Amino acid sequence: MSELPYEIVIGLEVHVQLKTNTKLFCRCSTAFGSPPNTQTCPVCLGMPGSLPVMNKKAYFLGMKTALALHCGIPKFTKWDRKNYFYPDLPKGYQTSQFDLPMSEEGYLDIKSTKDEFEPRRVRIIRAHLEEDAGKSIHDEAAGKADSRIDLNRTGTPLLEIVSYPDMRSAAEAKAYMQELRLLLTYLDVSDCNMQEGSLRCDANVNLHITTDDGVIATPIVEIKNMNSFRSVERGINYEAKRQYDVWQETGKVLGELPKQTRGWDDSAQVTRSQREKEESADYRYFPCPDLIPVVVTDEQIDEVRHEIGDLPAALRDRLESEYDLTTYTADVIVNQGLGFVEYYLELAAASGDNKLAGNWVQGEVLRILNDLEIGISDFGVSAAALAELLKLIQAGDLDSSKAKDVFTVMLESGKSAAAVVEDLGIEKVDESALEDLCRLLVERNQRIVDDVKNGNEKAVGALIGQAKKENPNVNPGQVRQICLDIINSL
């Protein structure tokens, strides 16, 4: 596609807040947006003597996600402590998983509908559970004032999904995030709200540059603070250019510099080096003595596997192969979420026309959802009601522009398609009357007849306009066909 002088190599570490009522190791609420420090207890405050107890639901939501990512689930998993000092981490360590994570070796397929990249399978190294930290609020005048600490979020369950460095462009990274988010939404395991931080992404980025002496790799940089799909894309692109410039300037390659951490500054649209720590990180991982391992059986794993419903990739295939939709339409429908897919499936079944149903949900329904900024669950026209409208179209009782008018009124009034058609005084024109009208128009317009005969079929359009003036209920398609038939028979 583009002719960059380098290849970008990207691996993503995604943190997903799991949708539990309570924290990973205590039973404090995980609700977002409560006043600071109102959702804490001795356990998540790290009070002396307090002890953690693992949240069963968090473990099973983690397993469900891992299975959907085609990961293997080891029968035995344990918890480790990652030791470091930070005021949003009241115990002085984060409880995480180090050498025996709860899942390993999966993948997520991504493809571009806009042909930005070739379809790709991004392999997953592991997905493991860990606890979230609290929030530190820093003053503008850093160094002068105190930092403020809110521990409400401390201990919220996170699933960290670590990919291999399999992505080769920012667009792929963005697509991976979007596809992952979609999958998580289908699984109903997370709110996936990037603004609220329930889905967070760090990217490990470096470049492979082809030089006369072969391919060299630039030092790996971890980019943090990318809080939207757009910033994932922009952050990576920025970083790639930056690394290329630095390489041209310094010639430093992988191994010659320690791994650097840079934060994405969305307002300035740059990555900035995060202050070098006083020491290189040494987290001193070791097994948490307060938590005992989890052992699962094949039966339990199968049970969770069965709870997994239809997932995006399979649904896309099904809409294409069984419902005969285009790749693009199938993609649009599936990307709207499971509710939208279900709406489509119901509409297709009730209307009996998969393609028409596909065009309508992808066109009119989606347009209105976007205009109103609502989801399909809040949409005012049920699939059954819309199916009645589609049947009128199929019967030739409504042309598409009329149908859209009817649809608009249905949405506003909540009435059925038939009732709206009646209210609007739309009547089906009798076939013989329509033929009479067309014959009359053909007789009146010899020039158009000549034009058509001379191969300009488009000229017949003028007749449609005249027919509409005579009778607003005529179906333009029908008028066109009948007029052409008459002219051709002359």
Next chain:
Amino acid sequence: MSLTRQDVEKVALLARLKFDDEGLDKMTSHMVQIVEYVDKLSELNTDDVEPMAHALDVFNALAEDEPRASLPREEALRNAPKNDDEYFRVPAVLGE
């Protein structure tokens, strides 16, 4: 495996402790002595031994996902060396 004063200084930073010169000398000599003693474990061949992190082989202590009352905020903050009735306060965290 000899432990130097510099090593001890590095460990002190990791452990967020700080020693003056005299303290560092004393800590170094004590640690050298203890590390020499515990190094007797290297006499044992443990190649085929499974590490034992827990005293008992028990598994699966899992709690149901049912919320319980959190502490009132004044309780949560009561023991804090510094707070503003809403937040814990700590000296500025730089560089984030």
Next chain:
Amino acid sequence: MSIIQKTATEQLALLQAGELTSVELTQAYLDRIEQVDGSIGAFLRVESDSALQQAATIDAKRSAGDSLGKLAGLPVAIKDILCTKDTPTTCGSRMLEHFQPPYNATAVEKLLSADAVILGRTNMDEFAMGSSTENSAYQTTQNPWDITRIPGGSSGGAAACVAADMAPLSLGTDTGGSIRQPAALCGCVGLKPTYGRVSRYGLIAFASSLDQIGPLARTVDDTALLLEVLAGYDPLDSTSVNRETPAYSQTVHQPLEGLTLGVVEQHFSEGIDAEVATSVQQAIQVYQSLGATIKSIEMPHADYGIATYYIIAPCEASSNLARYDGAHYGYRTDQAEVLAELAEDGSDEGPLVRMYRKTRSEGFGSEVQRRIMLGTYALSEGYYEAFYLKALKVRRLIRQDYDRAFEQVDLIIGPVTANPAFAKGEKTSDPMAMYLEDLYTVTANLAGVAGISLPCGFTSAGLPVGLQLQSAPFEEEKLLRAAQMYQSATDFHSRRPELS
């Protein structure tokens, strides 16, 4: 005979018979504390008012005919390592001088629901790290048998208060011998339960995979009574084990038929005091005379216990004690000083890291700092395999020694300590010598098995000697019944120190 010289079991009978009130009993102990604790220093805080109030409430319940708990009206002293709601819990450290937990430890809850009276908080080595109670940030505790000597540790206050009749029952914790060793040196009974038998919730952690709460008392049957109340599954502690608690106090008087005791030869070889060895060997003969079979057993890895323990315990401690950083509770250094230093020396260490380091260096005593340093080092990159991981493997070997031993014998019998109580200050400048105090006790913690220390003699200088029995996991009932057999045949437990 004064009421406080009676055993807890006897006092309980009097309370139940209405011949004694809890207020009278509690007051008698408060008077005794007033009288002798000035020279012993067992208590950090005596909670007279609340104790008398609790006692009165229990007396009132009793006269109203309400149902009462198993310890109704009995005073209990608590090691200052167990969290008690809204009252100071210091862990013997400056770091927690003003700390008031917002919750009760499960063991404390169990005492309260058993209608025990909480008498006060006993002294201990800071964060339970020590074998002499000299590492307390607040005071030293003197051995009631010779106040120039240490009471053992870390539960030195817990043992001394029982030995000096300042409490009939007390709670200690044992990470490497911290109940059994002071019990032995003070001439009382102390039991370290199987790991997982008693909930650790609210026990301020030293080394989480080794810590256990256990009872100290003057007699075996009193010990059984208190263990019965403490034991049991707790959903708040993932490492507590879901098993039924036997009625220890009911079965303790039933002798064991065909008891087989294992003796480890190395226990009597090098370094053991001759008088201690003699007392323990005589105790073994007592068991023989009671019909027990004595078998020599091998514990090939026992000699590696101290080295294993002094890697694992500091590693866990370095992580467990990271929370004491001055941010959320406990001691914080003077922030203005931190900022002034920052302005002065201009190094790149930021205010937060300075606050952490200064707070921790000021708040922790030297032994605690030493163990944090050791643990941090042993877990750090490049040393983890050689130290921590190696120690976990040797821990397994030690456990396997026990497993094999308990295939051949019911219990292991031997000394608790190599020497009787040593002089104050004798080992404070030599950490390694202090660590070797735990030689016979640490292996039980590493393996997770139960152990009991009971009085089995006195040296010519009049210092108590302890006998240790160890059982397979969850065999505390056997341990207590065997200990009671010995106690019934001897009278060492009934001797009292003379205190002015």
